[in-house]
Amino acid sequence: MLTIADHQFESRLFTGTGKFATAQTMLDAVGASESQLVTLAVKRLDLNTGSDNILKPLIDSGVKLLPNTAGARNVKEALFAAHLSREMLGTNWIKLEIHPDPKYLMPDPIETLEAARILCEQGYVVLPYVHADPVLCRRLEEVGCAAVMPLGSPIGSNQGLASEPFLKIIIEQAKVPVIVDAGIGAPSQATHAMELGADAVLVNTAIASSRDPVTMGRCFAQAVNTGRQAYIAGLGAVSHQAHNTSPLTGFLND
Numbered sequence: 743m744l745t746i747a748d749h750q751f752e753s754r755l756f757t758g759t760g761k762f763a764t765a766q767t768m769l770d771a772v773g774a775s776e777s778q779l780v781t782l783a784v785k786r787l788d789l790n791t792g793s794d795n796i797l798k799p800l801i802d803s804g805v806k807l808l809p810n811t812a813g814a815r816n817v818k819e820a821l822f823a824a825h826l827s828r829e830m831l832g833t834n835w836i837k838l839e840i841h842p843d844p845k846y847l848m849p850d851p852i853e854t855l856e857a858a859r860i861l862c863e864q865g866y867v868v869l870p871y872v873h874a875d876p877v878l879c880r881r882l883e884e885v886g887c888a889a890v891m892p893l894g895s896p897i898g899s900n901q902g903l904a905s906e907p908f909l910k911i912i913i914e915q916a917k918v919p920v921i922v923d924a925g926i927g928a929p930s931q932a933t934h935a936m937e938l939g940a941d942a943v944l945v946n947t948a949i950a951s952s953r954d955p956v957t958m959g960r961c962f963a964q965a966v967n968t969g970r971q972a973y974i975a976g977l978g979a980v981s982h983q984a985h986n987t988s989p990l991t992g993f994l995n996d
């Protein structure tokens with residue numbers, strides 16, 4: 743079981759709702775992934791009705807919603823999105839994303855830390871999306887974030903764990919759950935993140951943009967479970983040189 747704030751999750755695969763060809767495909771893929779925490783952009787919500795055609799079926803499916811502030815470029819816009827989502831969805835959970843640069847969608851560390859500090863003070867359960875920066879992750883933990891979400895590689899790039907050396911440091915140091923978010927492009931990469939000791943991963947594009955998102959959702963569920971089990975079982979040590987598995991004594995006793 744993974745505990746974040748006051749909530750427990752059996753599944754360590756978190757999913758997104760963007761980029762699917764149809765709402766039904768998204769719902770089927772999320773179902774197949776067994777994900778229990780699903781993020782959606784506050785920007786997608788209809789300000790008049792407080793809804794979106796995916797909202798009701800998602801709520802009915804029993805997943806926990808994690809609204810995100812995607813599209814926010816600074817503290818002010820992120821706070822606005824968080825306040826709006828609390829009003830509209832009745833949740834104080836927020837995935838904090840502040841990325842002013844549309845080309846690489848790199849999270850702004852300074853704005854993110856300040857917004858996180860304010861939202862934590864206001865009683866939000868804050869899960870910030872950040873670069874894989876161990877110092878920043880500590881600072882976010884200190885201001886009260888419930889988890890940290892360092893990137894594997896740029897959002898939607900499917901490049902995998904380009905930030906691996908820094909993810910390892912974050913995982914080693916963190917006292918809150920570490921959710922590797924963004925850029926995970928294949929189930930094997932999700933397995934690898936979990937083998938490193940990540941507490942969970944968040945995957946959107948790799949599932950949504952596959953030829954068969956439902957099957958891919960299922961593959962990611964299995965991959966995350968495999969990686970977690972392998973981490974618990976404990977991987978063997980890596981060595982520069984060979985170590986024989988059978989006796990090296992000669993056959994002819996010479």
Ligand SMILES: CC(=O)[C@@H](O)[C@H](O)COP(=O)(O)O
Nearest residue numbers: 758897898924925945946947
């Ligand atoms: C939906 C969401 O929150 C994404 O912004 C998230 O970061 C996942 O990234 P990928 O789409 O690269 O899986």
